[in-house]
Amino acid sequence: MADARVLEYKDTVLRSSDLDILRGPCYLNDQIIGFYFQYLASSFDCDDILLVPPSLSFWLAHTQDLDNQNVAPMDFCSKKVIIFSVNDNEDFGRGDDGSHWSLLVYDRSMNAFVHHDSMEGSNNLHAVKLYEAVKPFVGRAAVASAKPKSSSSSARNNKKKKEPAANKSKPSAASTAPPAFIESSSTPQQMNGYDCGLYVIAIARIICQWHTSNSKKKAENWFPALQKHVNASVELTLRDEVMKLIEDLRISG
Numbered sequence: 471m472a473d474a475r476v477l478e479y480k481d482t483v484l485r486s487s488d489l490d491i492l493r494g495p496c497y498l499n500d501q502i503i504g505f506y507f508q509y510l511a512s513s514f515d516c517d518d519i520l521l522v523p524p525s526l527s528f529w530l531a532h533t534q535d536l537d538n539q540n541v542a543p544m545d546f547c548s549k550k551v552i553i554f555s556v557n558d559n560e561d562f563g564r565g566d567d568g569s570h571w572s573l574l575v576y577d578r579s580m581n582a583f584v585h586h587d588s589m590e591g592s593n594n595l596h597a598v599k600l601y602e603a604v605k606p607f608v609g610r611a612a613v614a615s616a617k618p619k620s621s622s623s624s625a626r627n628n629k630k631k632k633e634p635a636a637n638k639s640k641p642s643a644a645s646t647a648p649p650a651f652i653e654s655s656s657t658p659q660q661m662n663g664y665d666c667g668l669y670v671i672a673i674a675r676i677i678c679q680w681h682t683s684n685s686k687k688k689a690e691n692w693f694p695a696l697q698k699h700v701n702a703s704v705e706l707t708l709r710d711e712v713m714k715l716i717e718d719l720r721i722s723g
Contacts, residue, residue: 477720482505484716485501498671502667504525505716507523507553508521508523509715514681514682518681519552520546521553522552524557527574531603538607546607547609550577551575553674553678554573554600555572560596572588572592572596572597572670574586574597574601582652583601585651586670587654588657588658588660660705665704668709669704676700680692680695
C-alpha cells in the first residue's frame with residue numbers, strides 16, 4: 471500500500487512513513503516535530519506562546535530581505551514566548567534535508583533568544599542566522615539598565631555564553647534594547663547521533679509548562695525545570711509516548 475495517511479491533526483498530516491521514523495532509531499523529520507508543536511499549542515492554549523512550525527522557521531532563516539509584510543501574520547510582537555526549531559540544512563531547495571535539530575526560544579521578559587542544543591552548540595551558527603533574521607520583528611522589550619554579564623547580541627561571541635540568572639531589577643519602560651543571543655550551557659546532551667529531535671520537543675514542552683504554570687513557586691525562567699526533567703531518559707521513553715499520543719488522537723478523531 472502507498473504511504474497511507476495515519477492522522478490529520480490541525481495543519482499536519484502524518485503518514486505511515488512518519489511513524490516508521492518515529493519508531494526509530496531515526497532522526498525526526500519536520501512532520502513529527504511540527505505535529506508535536508501543534509499539539510503543545512493546542513494543549514496549553516496560551517495566546518502568549520507561539521510555536522513556529524519547522525518549515526516556517528527554516529523559511530525565516532533562509533529568506534533574503536524579510537520585511538514586515540512577510541512576518542506580520544505571525545504577530546511576533548504580541549507574544550511573550552516564541553519557540554523556533556533550528557536545523558543545520560543549508561540547502562533552501564531541500565527543506566527536508568539536514569542532520570541536526572536544536573531549539574531557539576525568544577523570551578520577552580528576559581529580552582533574549584536562548585539556544586538549546588543537545589550537541590554542545592553544533593547548531594550555533596544556524597541558530598544565530600535565524601536569530602539575526604527574526605530579531606528585528608519581535609519588538610523591543612523594556613529591560614533593566616544592568617544587563618546580564620553572560621548575554622551578548624554579537625554573533626561572534628556566542629559560542630560559549632552561559633544563560634543569565636534571572637534579572638530581578640525592575641525594567642524601565644524607557645530603557646529598551648534589542649534582544650540578546652544566549653547559547654545555553656545547561657542543555658541536556660544526547661547520548662547518540664539521532665535523538666536531537668526528541669530533545670527539541672521535550673524542551674519545548676518544559677518551556678510551555680513553565681510559562682503557563684500558576685504556581686507561587688514558579689521559577690523566573692525555565693532553566694531549573696529543564697535541568698530537573700529533561701535528561702537521557704527521553705531517548706528511552708519519548709518515542710513511545712508520542713506514538714501513543716498519535717494513536718489516541720487517531721482513535722478519538
